[in-house]
Amino acid sequence: MTTSTDTTQRGSAPQPGGTRKNSLTAGQMPRWTWIAVAIGALVLAAGLTALLGGGSFSWTGWLIFAAVLYIVGMYVTTYAIENKRRATDGIWRNLVWAAFILALIPLVSVVWTVFANGLPTLLANPQLLWTDMGGVTGADDIATQNEGASLQGGFLHGLAGTLMITLMATIISVPIGLLTSIFLVEYSRGGWFSRSIVFFVDVMTGIPSIVAGLFAFAVVELFITTFIGESPRHVQMIKMGLTAAIALSVLMIPVVVRSTEEMLRVVPNELREASYALGVRKWRTIFKVVLPTAMSGIASGITLAIARVTGETAPILVTAGYAAATNWNPFSEWMTALPVFIYRQLMNPTAPAAGLPSADRAWAAALVLIVIVMLLNLAARIIAKAFAPKKTGR
């Protein structure tokens, strides 16, 4: 299937013993070979797609055919003109590129879809950011969909919930995670205790998030029924922002422990010894020399852990429930997080007969969520730069 490109290549290949050239570059393909092969592959794939499609032309099919033809074509061409070694080198390079592009497709596609669907809604209805769903009924959405009334409601309650729950989860997990990794790196001497901590932290990394949610629910239930009371009014108290924060910290702690541990291990031992030699105690050495030196990596690890749990849905749904009104207090009443809001708006639209306004709100919320996560990642980079030990001044 690559004969056409093949023959064109052979004619132009520099012949050994032809015009006097650098002997070191003899027998090499001309630089434009890959362009020729690419064009040949695209043309051939277009013909093939049109033939197989039977009238309708599939763009995806065309690109896939072209990619396969290009990889095979480059291999055959290189094999024919140069040698097998270079052909094998080339095919692996092309496969790596193909894998990279494949991996990029879903990422770009997700971001594109969310922006395309969410941005127009958000720009037309910026009040989504500062109103909640309190008082919004199905009648409003039916009016929006059928009579063109403006979109009602918003997801301020989701923003408040995500913010408060993530903040609480961070307050819980950062000290625990930080101190655990300090124990692992600075105090334990590789005994069974530290090895089992490492093992269980690794197990925790792979815990399904719904299990974390149920665990937090069970813990808070046990606490409340034991110490406060068992009446239905008390059982109602279980679902609150704090319970969700506990669930999220179960997911967050292992991430914080592992990233901090790595960062502490790369702090040179010389710095610890320098500090000891000045007569500084161990805990002061850790808090004033080791931690500041590793701070950039630790801070970015924590930020990435926050970004990871911000998108959790299931554990928050079972622990904090779903509310329509804004609730800033994580210690009582139900709370809505942005991912839960998105899930509920799509699965149970406010107006079951008119789902479009709900879907619009969900897309806008998804856009805001992605922007938050992107900003957190950006913050991680800025923090890492800001805290990094200064190397300038020479």
Added chain:
Amino acid sequence: MSKRIEAIDLNVYYGNFLAVEGVNINIEPRSVTAFIGPSGCGKTTFLRTINRMHEVLPGARAEGRLLLDGEDVYATGVDPVTVRTQVGMVFQRPNPFPTMSIRDNILAGHKLNGARMSRSEADGIVEKSLRGANLWNEVKDRLDKPGSGLSGGQQQRLCIARSIAVEPDVILMDEPCSALDPISTLAIEDLINELKNEFTVVIVTHNMQQAARVADKTAFFNIAGTGKPGKLIEYDETSVIFNNPANKQTEDYVSGRFG
């Protein structure tokens, strides 16, 4: 402000491995003593037992007596931190704290221990220590710049300034010039000559000319073979060690002959 160091039958272990055996040595105050010997013979290990830095490594310990002006630093109940405030140490590779400025590096010994001091008091310590380390003129205009921005020789002098800032009685130096060029080495050697007016200086070196240049007394350590403990072979005036050693091993080592 300067103390005598005496070791009496000191054995140093890494776990069960006896690294240095039976060291008996008497180091005078206000003097420079050099430890020489082949790699792995226990010079650095013994040096690190003097300020109890040895035991920072897991399983490492020392047996016997090590006296600072007659007081045993290995007596029960002695806090290693107290010992280290009296016995400062300079390491092989310059290791200024990368997160701190030059000024904060000098003040590290005070600040890390939570000491509060007035600005003028701190300035006084910084200037005195940097002048003591012959670094003041080079860095006085950039005290707030990071210490890691200095050259290798300047960094090492910064580390020396950092250890004299806490006013120890003894300064231990573990091959302080091995990572430096000859000019920086000369600056440090000059500095060592000045330091002995105030401190007891003990220096480990692989460079025998350096030992001959800076040390009043020299101790030669040797090892019988791999897996065997290192021993103190000979300890005498530097001129005697290099010109007229009593021991055959010492003579072979300082003259470059082996076996």
